[in-house]
Amino acid sequence: MSEKFKLYVAEERAKSTAEHALVSILSELGHSTLTVALLWSMFPASELLAWFACAATVSLIVYILHNQVLPDKPLYTPRRWFFSVTCSSFSVGFVWGLVPVLFFSPDNIVYLAFIIALYTGYVSGGLSVTFTHQPSFVAFSTGITLPFAARMFFQDEQVYNTIGALAIFYVAMLIYVSKNMNTLFLETAKIQFANLQLVEDLAREKEAVEQAVSAKDRFLAAASHDLRQPLNAISLFVDALRPLQTKAAGNQIIEKIRLSLKGLNSMLHSLLDISRLDAGAVDSTPKHTSLTTLTAQLVEEYQTKAAHLRLVNELDDEYTVFANPTLVYRVVRNLVDNAVKYTNEGLVTLRARQDDDTVYLEIEDTGIGIPQEKLTTVFDEFEQLNNPERNREKGLGLGLAIVKRLCDLGKIEIQLKSKLGFGTLVSLRLRRGVITEPGDHAEPNSDSLHGKLIAVIDDEQSILDGMQHLVSSWGCDTIVGESQDKIMAALTQQSRVPDLIISDLRLREGSRGIDVIDVICEEYNTDIPAILVTGDTAPEHINEAQQSGLSVIYKPVDVQLLQAEVIQLIQQHHP
Template sequence: MRLVNWRRWLADDRTLTEQLRLQLGHVGSSVVPTLLLAPLLLWTLVNARNAAWLTAWCAAIVLIKLFYAWDAERTLRIDLATAHPHRVVVRQMVLNAIDAVAWGALAWVTLDDSSVAGSILVVAVLAGVAGSSMASLAPVLPVFIAFALFEFAVVGTKLWLLGNPAYQALGIAGVLYIATLMGQARSSARAARAAIDLRFENLGLIEQLHASAAEAQAARLEAEQASLAKSRFLAAASHDLRQPIHAQGLFLEVLARTRLTTTQYDALANARATWQASAEMLDTLLDFSRIEAGVVEPRLQPFQLQPLLNKIENELAPQADAKGIVYRSIDTEVVVQSDPALVALVLRNLVSNAIRYTRRGGVLVACRRRGGQAVLEVWDTGIGIDPSQHQAVFREFHQLGNAERDRRKGLGLGLAIAQGLARTLQQELTLSSRPGRGSVFRLSLPVAPLGTLARRPAPTPVDAQGFDVRVLVIDDDESVRTGMQQLLTAWGCQCDVADSIEEALTLARIHVPGAVISDYRLRGQRTGAEAIAALRAECGEALPALLITGDTAPQRLREARATGVPLLHKPVLPAQLHHGLQCVLHRVELDSNFALLENLPRTTSASL
């Protein structure tokens, strides 16, 4: 049989290599049985006539098996994939053909003068050797075929030449036996090949899985780096923008207290409106950063929803009127258990968003009670949202229909803030919408148990006009120091300003301050918290203090919150600064969840 014929029975090199490893791995297990069987046959079958030949046969079988085992071990140590596995198959066919001829020679050495029992033993042993070879050589089918054919050829020839019909019949039976073994070997070879192919497929799938996991990990790291870079950029940009806008607000407030002509008042009003728009955008970024930083802590309490709905309507209905759409809210008597300031901010963002994207029709705010939950609903007849965008609209900076990034349409943070606040409240914010048919946002809130609504204590009265106190201001920005000094002086304060902790301590030793207002980030990696701690060590732990920061980086917000000192965020409305100073001077708790206090107007023209 030519090489080209049996090669068709072989798999590709990779699979064939594994088949050879499997077949060669069985060789070692056949050494010990051969070393025991050959001497046993010699002892059993030896007689005066065959002693020399049988001894030679026994030695040959042992040597061939030992060489075969050594060659198999040597072959397994090399890289079969680079050793041309087809050549290894040829070598194995030759070695097993020699082994088969050696085993077949047992019939030539013993059958001429052995007893019936001896003949039966010889035939049984040769049949057993063929069967065991099928089990060990079947992974590489041509190797087993070579062994079986050569063994049968040698044994069958001897049986036929003996001339005994019984032996000749035995030879014919041997043909059937060998044919049966070849059929079993073929099935075993197919099973082995299928198992190897399946293992390679599994390895391929595992490699693909590892590659996909590596790509996903790389994409995740890239996304995290991009998000971190975005957060750092926004924090840096926000801080750098807040400094001059904060100073601008202070100067505008000082300017408003001077005598101006009508034209100058109009110009001042326009400047204030522009400043207000910039401040509101920065406040939106701040709210988002505070949610990301995890420093928003809900203060749960029972409260009626109706006053909150009235407040939102009074604030935002003029925007709806200006667009020619209807704003309506349905009265409710439900009392919920939540944080009124956070719920107000969620509702304000939802209503503002509804008004922004509604051109005709109107906006409806309602509350439905469902079991133990009160569901706040904001309906609109706006442009609607495609189902594919229902998740995307809650992502930061994602806006529909604002490819030109018109600043009048906001920053795309309203819904992201609303969802973040809902998670903070451990409640669910959902969306239902159809393009062209409008949208409805729903916020679930727990209903407060009956009888839990108590009258809120009246706020501690504070002086709503001026101050009679010496204030020490610490800020490393000269324009901010100047603006703060002029504004505080206009409020009746005596004001000292410093740009460092050391200068602040020097001034405090000359004139003991009655209050301290410090920027959080100072020069030399110092902080306002350090400045306040140093001044309290100098002037007493009861020294009232306020921190002001332009940082929006989550880590910085957490650090500032951890100081325990009341915190305001640049740009600070003069009304907020006035209220904050009142609170710390009169030991009244300042709500620091957001830069905007619940009952404080969002305008620089608030009565001071």
């Protein structure tokens, strides 16, 4: 028995004794009162009251002692508890064993029956209270039996001698029973102790896993931010360089650089998607969305990317779903992308069917399939099949993890069936929507940017240079600054109010782009449209950007997306 287990058992015994303390004192006081009442006419009142006072005092002392010698009390030690509970058990038993010694009525059959019932009842009751600690029962039963049996033997009559012998035999049997009960208690305690140890081990493992996940998230957030900064600058310079390049060979090189950057951008955005989902920064508001239009766009896009395959869109009828269009688009896109990656030849088919209130969208491929034992793990983060060489063209293994989280967020039921070597079928269960008439939307006009003044704030000089070249190529005037002070100094030299602000979220020395934007707006006493640009994937920073109410674009910046957002904001502010 280990020391830790011994301490656990001692504490459990102390708690059990304390739990029974109140019931015990009430029982003892009640029985003492009843005993005195029954013997009141047979023996002197002074002797009965003296015994009652002694019994009540002992019971009270034992009650207080049991509540003071507890694991959470200063007096508690296992040794001190053992000594106190053993002595107190003997004391209580001895007080009750004195009843037939102090008060005895020979040849009174009714009294004798009362004494025997009192003795057997108390010894049995003591067993139920002290079963967790056999020495306590032995002490109690010895305390009550010794004076009782001695008084029976002292009477020197066969009937009383027989009662005394039976009392000793009875208590010996109960001591044997108490041994078995104590053994059962120890076995139960072992199981409870093992369970507690298991819970503690699991808690430690859970904490270690949570710390590891937190460390991973912090590392990915820091690495993602640091990688995005130079990639964003490169992307801006490449797009600014493109209209200046006139040679065909140079354009080909630029295009290859753009494709490489696009691949890196895709992987970084996968990490960003996970972080945004962790931060709860993804909008899941459902809308009536045309599933037919959405799938047609994806099939058209991937048909050019996967010339070796035949993408078939069987959504001939109009299917409308009530779901968040961005979530549905990301889910279907990731599933189609996954099907294309792992299908070397054959078909990737999209089909749909609908019931009264449900639309089922299926994406089926004739690809390599998934082993049955992997069907439950393919939705885990960084889980990839058939990519031992970690080919970056096949991503990071986050596609299906993102799909699962997006489906959970959008309350989209997803089912996966696959047979190794024959292909995979993914089914999405979506709520049926209502067909709506398309509204009138004004197309963005790039001419609206000509001559507009745009203020750019970023603490990376290379990004400032790239943004300045890019924005200037749109026909805009630009003012740049690395901090609040520098951008404000540059703005004071202008007689114009900026038409738009583009700022990094995190600047040097803990400064925030949100605050800089607020200062500029207060300076001109007007609301100026603004865009936050950030490379952060930490959930708290994503939440900060989303809650600002400003437009947010993540690095490396998609130039077309940035231009479209700039045009839209300026047109909304200057219709």
